[in-house]
Amino acid sequence: MTHAPLFPTDEFRARVARAQSAMHTAGLDALLLTTAPEIFYFTGFLTRFWESPTRPWFLVLPAHGDPVAVIPSIGAHLMARGWITDIRTWRSPDYADDGVSLLAGVLRDLVPSGGRIGLPSGGETHLRMPLSDWQTLQDQLPDRVFGPDAGIMRRLRMVKSEAEIALIRRACEIAYRAFDRVPEIAAEGTPLSTVFRRFQILCLEEGADWVPYLAGGAAPGGYGDVISPADDRPLAAGDVMMLDTGLVRDGYFCDFDRNWSIGPPSPEVAEAHARLIEATWAGFNCARVGATAAEVFHAMDRIVSGGTGGGDAGRLGHGLGMQLTEPPSLIPADDTVLEPGMVLTLEPGIDLGDGRIMVHEENIVLREGGAEWLSAPQGPEIRVIG
């Protein structure tokens, strides 16, 4: 985080204008937003304070004019440092009325009677406010119609600006340097939990603001899953270790992984790794403007599973940006047409049997001429430690 704002005010105004144009088409008089990335998207309000679930935060985007922040007073100082000027606050937590009446008043002013208020309601969204307050809000505004946002936030956020792409690229570069230093911190005998701690240190040393996500595994000839926390088992010859990180710099994530063989890889592991890289390139080559997310899935799936449809992960990649995972999903059912500026992960996985899997992941951005790597891609040979 530098002193200068991450994005010029013009970029926020352009985001607002695109949203309002889509709202006009959808017949929406306001958007009501409650989560960190949604509010960051329009305001630049960036804080790790979202880790505290206590207080609700609201942003109202009207059909015309600038967004209105309806937030706890603890956030007023930081919000006022950005471009948003209409900031209404209350002292939260307030057990009698935790911002609900304040929010209802703002909506009453900005949305005409009978008007429609859209909330992100589809896949990968949630409403970050208590259910009881959500009911109270609707009760206080019986003449306004609450409903889905018609997918507006999903569509807007899927296409990144050049400034956003630059931030994601920088996060990828930090992770890339950290991955290259893994032989400094991991060797036969090192407990995986120690590797996890030391790898996060590498990420911070290389420039991460923080490391919200680190997963992985290490086990003989492949790991059991990709979401377990690290255990204290020492790395042993024949293990395949995988580290998958979502580190953040200036509010934007990378999300990619690397695999290592502890000692020389078995032929099976070497072949599986090469096939994962082959699948990643197939995804990369398929990921062109006008192709669909489903087509990129099938390009990779043909190589890793012979076209049988992927494994327990349920998908072979996804969007990426202010969140570790964002729409679209690389699954057969996702017919999202790829556009310039979309940032994707390519994440093929192979089932090696006996409860063992291997996964690989890279990050790309869609350009007019095709995909472009954000993470410098791994070669077919698995990295070896020791």
Add this chain to the structure above:
Amino acid sequence: MTHAPLFPTDEFRARVARAQSAMHTAGLDALLLTTAPEIFYFTGFLTRFWESPTRPWFLVLPAHGDPVAVIPSIGAHLMARGWITDIRTWRSPDYADDGVSLLAGVLRDLVPSGGRIGLPSGGETHLRMPLSDWQTLQDQLPDRVFGPDAGIMRRLRMVKSEAEIALIRRACEIAYRAFDRVPEIAAEGTPLSTVFRRFQILCLEEGADWVPYLAGGAAPGGYGDVISPADDRPLAAGDVMMLDTGLVRDGYFCDFDRNWSIGPPSPEVAEAHARLIEATWAGFNCARVGATAAEVFHAMDRIVSGGTGGGDAGRLGHGLGMQLTEPPSLIPADDTVLEPGMVLTLEPGIDLGDGRIMVHEENIVLREGGAEWLSAPQGPEIRVIG
């Protein structure tokens, strides 16, 4: 995270029994839970994968019998390592039906027609599933009644077991050691953003699994707020620097801070720090079994504001455990009666004028005989760097 489970199965069974007893009193036939701490509480399912907002996760606690996990297949391997045996999975994301029908089927089996299903709905809670799926679920079960959980999860989670207290204490000890090493990483001229990176490294070196939360500030004679990210301004003589961390070990947080004067403190800063410590001790001495959260607030508020009611933070402390902040809140309106096993932060703040504040924070646990420190308490003299 070690190989051994964090808690014996008996502890989970005891939690389930307490919940079911409270459900019986409240006339609830099931609890439906969707967030990380709620699911961790009953299952021990611990993963950083919650960072991905894509997939919904569900746990159903029936009136009798063990909980049923209704989760994406990507989590089946990890869930099966714990004590939960009834695990229903689907391959998520599924755009046609992302677990909703599977969940509805489980609820139909476990809850009689006309039965009541409780969800955490009050302050500090949210429903972690898409609004549209929430509507679909209710539509699929027109003969079941969805409503609040009668505050059951709030009351259960506020009182920690000895095993939980030990984990919070260990997190506090890690942070304490990291705070003591701050002079190694911060000096006049060090940018605050560098201090933030290095401090997270210290936390990891001292044993944190990860560092989800770090906030703070540094400015002449006091800082502007306590939620902003670090900027690149170098520390200067006369600054007051504050670091406030919520680090995690084995799924449990600490949450306390320390202040430093860069160079000798001004009399105003020295006095303010001493008063914060005095207020913290007043909170500590007031925090006895049978006292209320409000009384602890007033004990501190009398000293920091003369009883005028606190500042923008809205409260002077809160609960702590699987989340950085949990109920209760130390505010005038919180009449929670303190019980043995409650873990609290004491977090008085002082307004120094000209947009400058100072805050101090410690962690305590309630015992039969009074409060006990979890963070070794800071003395009245502010720490000095340089």
